[in-house]
Amino acid sequence: DAKTTQPPSMDCAEGRAANLPCNHSTISGNEYVYWYRQIHSQGPQYIIHGLKNNETNEMASLIITEDRKSSTLILPHATLRDTAVYYCIVRVDLVLSNFGNEKLTFGTGTRLTIIP
Amino acid sequence: EPEVTQTPSHQVTQMGQEVILRCVPISNHLYFYWYRQILGQKVEFLVSFYNNEISEKSEIFDDQFSVERPDGSNFTLKIRSTKLEDSAMYFCASSEAWTGGFHTEAFFGQGTRLTVV
Numbered sequence: 219d220a221k222t223t224q225p226p227s228m229d230c231a232e233g234r235a236a237n238l239p240c241n242h243s244t245i246s247g248n249e250y251v252y253w254y255r256q257i258h259s260q261g262p263q264y265i266i267h268g269l270k271n272n273e274t275n276e277m278a279s280l281i282i283t284e285d286r287k288s289s290t291l292i293l294p295h296a297t298l299r300d301t302a303v304y305y306c307i308v309r310v311d312l313v314l315s316n317f318g319n320e321k322l323t324f325g326t327g328t329r330l331t332i333i334p
Numbered sequence: 335e336p337e338v339t340q341t342p343s344h345q346v347t348q349m350g351q352e353v354i355l356r357c358v359p360i361s362n363h364l365y366f367y368w369y370r371q372i373l374g375q376k377v378e379f380l381v382s383f384y385n386n387e388i389s390e391k392s393e394i395f396d397d398q399f400s401v402e403r404p405d406g407s408n409f410t411l412k413i414r415s416t417k418l419e420d421s422a423m424y425f426c427a428s429s430e431a432w433t434g435g436f437h438t439e440a441f442f443g444q445g446t447r448l449t450v451v
Contacts, residue, residue, distance in 0.1 A: 262425070
């Protein structure tokens with residue numbers, strides 16, 4: 219799986235959009251970008267994933283550059299409960315990853331602090 | 335909303351003792367995982383389990399560790415002869431089996447904090 223690079227920490231004011239960048243310059247064509255977060259040593263929580271198109275769900279938006287070498291997770295209206303470590307993970311699609319094995323390789327992530 | 339349940343939330347054990355960490359995955363999930371996180375460090379993959387056998391394991395998962403699905407609902411991690419360096423948060427996770435799409439999501443439990451003294 220491709221390696222990712224994230225800033226170690228970021229701050230964002232409550233109510234503003236939080237934009238978390240991730241570099242994955244060695245990503246290959248069959249690899250997806252996944253985002254998980256971990257709130258204060260709880261179990262990681264899935265946020266969103268994408269291949270090449272921008273994606274949006276009830277939690278966040280994911281913007282992937284055209285060359286797929288970087289992406290940005292956007293939390294549109296950050297709240298104090300969004301304070302967490304955010305992990306950008308690149309992994310192969312399921313056809314190549316043993317049909318459903320969701321093994322994840324976590325990096326150090328970005329510690330996002332939402333400031334009141 | 336369905337969730338992965340882990341017990342106990344905190345376990346203290348003496349060095350050299352055996353511990354069993356328990357997990358109840360989401361009921362229709364078929365893939366099960368154990369991860370660990372040593373305080374201040376990354377979340378590390380230990381093992382994945384499917385169809386009553388290990389499908390993948392990391393270098394960390396040596397002979398000291400074993401997993402079992404003793405019945406239709408529980409998934410356990412046994413650590414034999416615990417060492418001080420086994421102190422960590424252990425997370426269980428589960429996911430659906432692939433059904434033709436390109437994504438399944440891993441759901442994590444809240445973890446068991448293991449302290450070896």
